[in-house]
Amino acid sequence: MSDNTVKPGILSGFMELLPDEQAVFDEMKRTLSEVFRSYGFVGLDTPVLERTEILLAKGGGETEKQVYRFDRGDTDITMRYDLTVPLARYVAMRYPDLSFPFKRYQIGKVYRGERSQKGRFREFYQCDIDIIGDGKLDIINEAECPSVMCNALHALGIDDFQIRINNRKILNGLFTIFGASDKKTEILRTIDKYEKIGRDNVIEGLTDLGVDKDKAGEMLDFVTFAGSNDEIIAKLESLAGKDPLFDEGVSDLKTVIGAMGAFGCDEKNYRIDLSIARGLDYYTGTVFETCFLPDPSIGSICSGGRYDDLAGYFTDRQLPGVGMSIGLTRLFYILSEKGYLNKQNAAPADVLVLPMTDDTLGAVSVSADLRKAGVRVQVYAEQKKFKKKMEYANKLGIPFVVLLGEDEIKEGKVSLKNMESGEQAMYTVEEAAELVKSTVSSKSRTKCVTVK
């Protein structure tokens, strides 16, 4: 390389894909959008840059240290680090122009300057759905969100997952019932560590927080009770009448679980898990995590919950909502690492047209005709040896090649070669288009992800 060139590279912690991977990623985004749109969610696209006082209105904490922030003239600017704060700002600002419930999805890049590590990205796609009410929001929406995500994951080809559902009112009520109503946040945080640190350490943590040791054990038995949804509901109902918040939570949970089936969600894809706490201050009702069963260690692939006050930093209006989010870049990275991505449909075209005479215009015309018939077509017009041209089709995984030599031109036909089977025959352009389309459409039923 000469002295005046710069070595090309990208910043560490940024994902950039090769074309075949990008094709799968884009197809995943398209699939998710289509599912969200089929439920009446509208796409939103907020600016990547916002005033820092907006994005950090809540202020403090880890977030503030991680954001990309800079001054421009007199303006203190920050790159968005999630899609929820911009949504809150949007809804508060556009309130008069919106109809509620307001259902929006957003698939967009967010930025966090975290310490760089394998599988963690500084620029990554979040994929969010939220339903926002004006003042009130019906409980049925708390079943719709996980149902949408259930459908979305299936559409991607991810079938082996379980959405774990809990309700924060139940946890908070339970703490009251078991005489642990002080330090609820700390108790939640301790219970949240159950899977990581084990029962004994959690009990020790709870007694340190002033909970009676026996009660801590009882409480833990409760939240870690493993049974069917009906068994867990029955166990919860055994405590009915002791705390109004608890009772409300149980009623909500029953409604949500009862509605999942009506939304078309398969019973094997959701279950109650009373140990799910999900974050700390934000959620007020139903909470969700999603376990990827082939590898639970990767953590939740889709999470969210109900909140009562979306935009309190921007408006006095009460805007309750429910939302769920997929960390799409991280999910893609994991699926890719594990070899679960299906690149079978990643070819940039269905047909590569090879002109076999000096005149390329005939090939161009054929490509235009095939394209009109709904086929994705690329013309290869470069002056290369035949072998090189076929290698190009092979390398890109293009399933069909059309050869256009003097014989074909004379007969007004094309030679169509199936690159997989090796079969080759002459057809009219219309016949060739039909053959390609029927073959490709049966292939394209293959989904983005194939878990082996």
Add this chain to the structure above:
Amino acid sequence: MSDNTVKPGILSGFMELLPDEQAVFDEMKRTLSEVFRSYGFVGLDTPVLERTEILLAKGGGETEKQVYRFDRGDTDITMRYDLTVPLARYVAMRYPDLSFPFKRYQIGKVYRGERSQKGRFREFYQCDIDIIGDGKLDIINEAECPSVMCNALHALGIDDFQIRINNRKILNGLFTIFGASDKKTEILRTIDKYEKIGRDNVIEGLTDLGVDKDKAGEMLDFVTFAGSNDEIIAKLESLAGKDPLFDEGVSDLKTVIGAMGAFGCDEKNYRIDLSIARGLDYYTGTVFETCFLPDPSIGSICSGGRYDDLAGYFTDRQLPGVGMSIGLTRLFYILSEKGYLNKQNAAPADVLVLPMTDDTLGAVSVSADLRKAGVRVQVYAEQKKFKKKMEYANKLGIPFVVLLGEDEIKEGKVSLKNMESGEQAMYTVEEAAELVKSTVSSKSRTKCVTVK
């Protein structure tokens, strides 16, 4: 508003849309992607942030003043201000993994901190297609790019445009022929102002640059000659044999113009315009601008050209290419300002299902069945008066409402109301789905843009 809230707003120079506008914008992006993909272009998605030494490798000029640039630790970071430099970096860096010709499209946000003014944005979408060769690239690609864009604009609903085509070799050759081979860049720049400042001022400018006044006039007659494509070619050929570069340019131009029809581009959508110079240093062959005929004053809506050396700052490899770009945010803004956007298909759903009994689960099940049949369905589950529910459907432009009361449930049917015609009748879910789909699909043939 209470004291502890922040007034919600966005940075000036940033576009943010309401849901119905966003629906049209998203549909435009989807339409463009689909057209590009039908020609074998693969989507790319490069990081928004790159090392400054990469993005400003070329250095200097207006760009450097406009970029958003900041330090993070030891790293000097810049937000991308176009999609071409990242493409150059990508191709140089991923060279061993790519197949050439490499055809990519990218629709992504870029950032320029320009002085804020009406219709100019600091965050905006560029929509680029490029075909990159390895060492060489056939001339036919210089016809493919404008043909793709021609098809893309039609797919959006923009029919009344003209792609103006020229070749830089012709201009450079012409300057030599007319004895103006010094200061070619300045001469180009002066001629480029023809439409703005008029003939006399251009001639004055050219004589200031040392061109003989008579020759300046002759040259200007040449480049502003208004005739059919064939007439212009004939005029150009009258100068054949005087300069090899000129002859090459004329031959190239003939090939490009001759191939546009084979690519399916209508003759009324392109013409030779010898006064198009397009930028200054970068392009080496065919150049394009696109005039939006209902309002030429908005400037070119889609431009580009052939270049010989894409990635000279990052590699010693010769990577010639041809590309075109639409400034999508600006185009959208103009179409919106002029009332050319078609929001007829902007409704978030095809059907709003209204439960008319206390139990909403029946409505949820009906919505799931309709969705399975390919209909976009939203359930309205909030406890509101009937009138409010209908207003919601009206405000969002949802074309059908399904009512599910006791009668319907008893009969296992739904009442389907066409919100436009007011007609209402009972149907099975399957019948309702078919009726909705046939009505909506005939509507959705409407394109994003309607120029009145």
